[in-house]
Amino acid sequence: MIRSRALPVLLSLAFACNLFAPPLSASAQDVTITINPGSSGETGQSDQAPFTGDRPAVDVAILLDTSNSMDGLIHQAKNQLWNIVQRFAKARKAGKTPQLRVSIFEYGNSGLPASEDYIRQVVPLTDNLDKVSEALFALTTSGGDEYCGAVINEAIKRLDWSSEPNAYQAIFIAGNEPFTQGPVNYDDACKNAIGEGVIVNTIHCGNYDQGVRGQWQAGAALAEGKFLNINQDEKVVHRKTPQDKIIIQLNAELNKTYLWFGAADRRRGYATNQAAQDANAGSGLSSRAAIKSSSLYSNVGRDLVDTYAEDADAITKLESEELPVELQKLTPEERVERIEAMSKKRAEIKKKLAELSRERQQYIDAQEAASAATPGPATLGDAITEAVEVQLQASGFQVEN
Template identity: 30%
Template sequence: MQASRIIASSLALSIATLAGASRPVVIGSCPPPECIPQTADDQIIQQTCRVEVVFVLDTTGSMGGLIEGAKQKIWSIATTIAQAQPSPEIRMGLIGYRDRGDDYITRRTALTEDLDAIYSDLMTFEARGGGDAPESVNQALFEAIERFDWTEGDDTLRIVYLVGDAPPKMEYQDDVKYQASCKLAREKGILINTIQCGSMSATRQFWQEIAQNAGGAYAAIPQDGGVRQIATPYDDQINQLSTELNNLMIDYGDRRTRTAQTVKRAQAAEIADAAPTEANADRAAYLGTASGKVTLYGEQELVVDVTDGKVKVEEIPEDHLPESLRGKSKEEIKTIIAENKAKRDAINARMAELVEQRRAFLREASDSTDDGFDAQVRASIRAQAARIGLLIPEND
């Protein structure tokens, strides 16, 4: 796996300047550890990098191919981001948009680290409505900039992907026009990348202008999204191990927390049942990354929290334990946790091997001329991540 080019000269210069400081230095962007100067007098405080992405998807009748492609590829896109060094926190959000007079104008899913929530909402999107070419692009774009809780700071990469085949409807008098939204995006440090499905010339002009005005990139893809899903000999084994891992979770906490975790486990099971085999394997690969831990474990998971030292078994009230552990001694609970962790470690080790073999298979089978939705997202986000010092491998 080849790494992308290391750091722009300006970043290298800024870090070199920091090397002379004798006070603690907070690094706003996130250079690779080997590029951070270390001296006896320097105390380097590495801030966590974040990548926040909101997909703004046209969900009108002509967009069925793209929507299905997004359902298939959202996990592999997240995995690509998660391969960055240093490992970032990842939050994604979602807007589906149509036009006035349709079932809805926009539907939003808030920015979250729990990508199961994003995927569950994405699975409900269907291509319907529309009819006349222009759509409510203006409203969707404004909401993407103003209705999400974007993280501030130079260590966060904030990106909107506007994906559609029709231009904005400009005659609505009470709309915030795209020019104003682009200005707001620049002020907030949000990049807007535009991906045009199909070849409508009017759309191309708007999409190029939006990307240019908001510091993003423009790309054109086939009307159907151009997504290729490749089955591998490893998918079924990976998915079986993922199911086994999910069944080992031990949730604890107060009633609200346990209820939320129960809902999350049910959501994960529904995804496993509904998603294509290849998408499930992509999901398992993402959950195996450092960035995927929130999606995998949720709010409170006993084995992880005890292992990480976040909680001691002796400190957990009896009524915060799951039913299966109530009435057991503290030593019995510790033994159960240790045995559970050993099973997880074995599963994770085997899954890591299979995921790497699958990745190599996909690299070999991939077409270098791929111009689909997911390929364009990877290309742009790889280049833009370098702005905050994140290095994403080229062929992943």
């Protein structure tokens, strides 16, 4: 039965098991991902109140084991962040794309205080996806004790989960040690999570049977989530497509349309971090560019164009020195003209990017269909995508293929 606040589910684990680390050797073992079909949130329609807000809420917390053995997991998380986010970009409720917020926690790292159960909130729930990417790429591993129940409890307690009825809220927790370790009983933590409307998806890194014995499957069942099993050392492969070159060029043009505001050091920081996360995306830049062409990549409160679209009066409340240098000496009317002109230019670039991204995905789908007779090993991103699609639909979203 789906609880009161939502059908949450996804990314913690998703990111958790395939987002980080340096390139792995081509000889990595085949990955096995198993999705448990038995949890109650997977089929049927939500019985929650319909969405009535400006944007449907989607909150995802990713809890990553950063102990010594998890370099491969972190590598996967880094490399598949934008692929995972793309699934949310294809979701609609009442014709509107969701307001996606993502949080990152790390646990099991001996560099963290033992008094805090080796847990750290890396990023609170935020719609600043560049900040999420930056946080992932800053993670490092070190041996420690992995307390799954404690980190789940901390995420539920500390984060400002949406209060919107029928929001989609999910934890994804990834790791390889028994789910039972630590001072907080996993049974209590998972029941507490689903009681708050937050689904818990578990991603065990390693042997499937070991994950079952270690209670990762039981934890997911308690919180109406999915139990996933992967090889965290499987190398992530990004397919090259004919569209990549133009997409990358358009991405560079898109970056020029951002009018960052705030104190001078903040403006520089926003621009620098946007470029840095483009660079971090590496061969996955086309996937990141696809997200930047969607409404999920929003910089309200940081960029004048996005902020003006949501609140046209917002720029009148800013001091001149908070504006981009090129706008500081303009009259209020000229500033509006510049923002509207940049908004039009950005919309044109985004439209082209979206079209090319669709063509790119069609090309990838055709390539994968052609090689279906001898499929390669699945990755965490594949498993998360499948889980997210089912869970979003159960939460009242329509998800495009």
